[in-house]
Amino acid sequence: METPPPLLAGIEAGGTKYVCSVAHDPREPLLETRFPTGDPGETLAQAVNFFREAAATHGPIAAMGIGTFGPAGIDPNATDYGTILTTPKQGWTGYGVVASIRGGLGNGFPIAFETDVNAAVLAESAYGAARGKRHVAYITIGTGIGGGFLTDGRLLHGRMHPEIGHLLVPDLDAAYGKALNICPFHASCLEGRASGPAIAARWGVPGHELPDDHPAWELEAKYLAVGCVNLTSAWSPDLIILGGGVSQKRGLIERVRREFTALTGNYWSLPDPEDYLRLPELDQQAGIVGSLLLAQQMLARQLVTPIG
């Protein structure tokens, strides 16, 4: 009789919604639930309940991966590990996500705590737009702007995760008769200029209500192209995946490619823009699939018995 494969648990812990899943194979969830991200105590209680019921049906959880909104304490050696750092999101600053899971489900399994973007870059690398690539950058453009970099299978971690939403960028608004930056911390940063809320504040309506040929998209493409040039300078990826709700706007990726080509001025010998700047392939699934992959990797590390 074969031993059943270990049960993986994943949480896509987004700023708007939580998705919880269990699976043996990250691509094939056995059971999944999603609910709005509200008060942290209640949100984590809902997650704990889901996993208790899942374990009652499918057996004990072997490992859990969490891909969370940030900023987040992801260094296992730091005192703020497993928590949400300073965030405008009501009640979440300093909240211990990992501690809450452990409190509800016990200490019997390893937990990987990462950013949502790092989970997404793992998923796209394993099964999506970045299959077979060694150096993979992922930008998500939505309520905020975040990024992750996977190089030869390792996620880039410094003191904390990358925070590319706060890359300082040239002011391109003036040419459009505008002057908008919604970031309360920086005079002109990528998130302040080009996130979903920045688009809505600048043009007075949410992005999805603006027609495809509205000048908003030309300006948006220019800002995103600047971001892509700066990540090329700093990280030198094989490709950059543009995820998040804003990137899905029809025609936007083609505009970003054109602006990027104009900006780089052929300085670098890069792949063709169609191969270098790509949409995600897993789309809405990347977050939860990546969280399950985090659990799988965590387990693989635990199963390696050191020699001697």
Next chain:
Amino acid sequence: METPPPLLAGIEAGGTKYVCSVAHDPREPLLETRFPTGDPGETLAQAVNFFREAAATHGPIAAMGIGTFGPAGIDPNATDYGTILTTPKQGWTGYGVVASIRGGLGNGFPIAFETDVNAAVLAESAYGAARGKRHVAYITIGTGIGGGFLTDGRLLHGRMHPEIGHLLVPDLDAAYGKALNICPFHASCLEGRASGPAIAARWGVPGHELPDDHPAWELEAKYLAVGCVNLTSAWSPDLIILGGGVSQKRGLIERVRREFTALTGNYWSLPDPEDYLRLPELDQQAGIVGSLLLAQQMLARQLVTPIG
């Protein structure tokens, strides 16, 4: 009788001068020479001659590290490995530095081929301003602007090395009644605005002739602070070391710290500016010491015998 420690060879292959050294301990060169970087064939011939003579006196070379000016092909799996890529430097585009060393000295030892900035960050991490730090960024500001990032002992490599001189930055010239960017590829990049030649072109005299209280240094500090913010966003280092000739200007690092603090707006919880933005400690020695460290690391990897 003890076996003598292996003989390490290092080349600091700068755009202006070549420094060649042999040592058992990277901090204690046994023999060193330096000469101007001229025609590539002649330059490498001088290096080969030095190492032949050094080997005749001190015994066979066990490993060599080369920290070169860039852009350079540093991926051992790529066809351009060991060469200088597209450069305005006469005669060097496509030149095979490693092939030239092998041709002159034979294939009997491992060679590590890296950027000069990566060699410097290794040296500062081992013996200098970044001792004991896990995530170390190094910027060099001189004829060009380059950068390197060492995280948990690994140098950041993507498709190629970082090229932070080409980070796009806001135009800060206008507030000084100027409009200067000397980069032929980009409208407003760090190197085009803030390298040594950019300072000289903007103010009409080389930086070292400008008094300490000249507005040039306020503007320079603002540009470098933008660069430091963007590396903080992308890499999240424990500290940033500002090397190269321009950084040595009296009072400049203090100005960069003030501008950096103003720009980041306390968004990140970072170390004090005095600890976060630092001058190098090894100064002129970092390049050659780092090249010898590269040789030492290369040798350590070769000496690890895989099990089974």
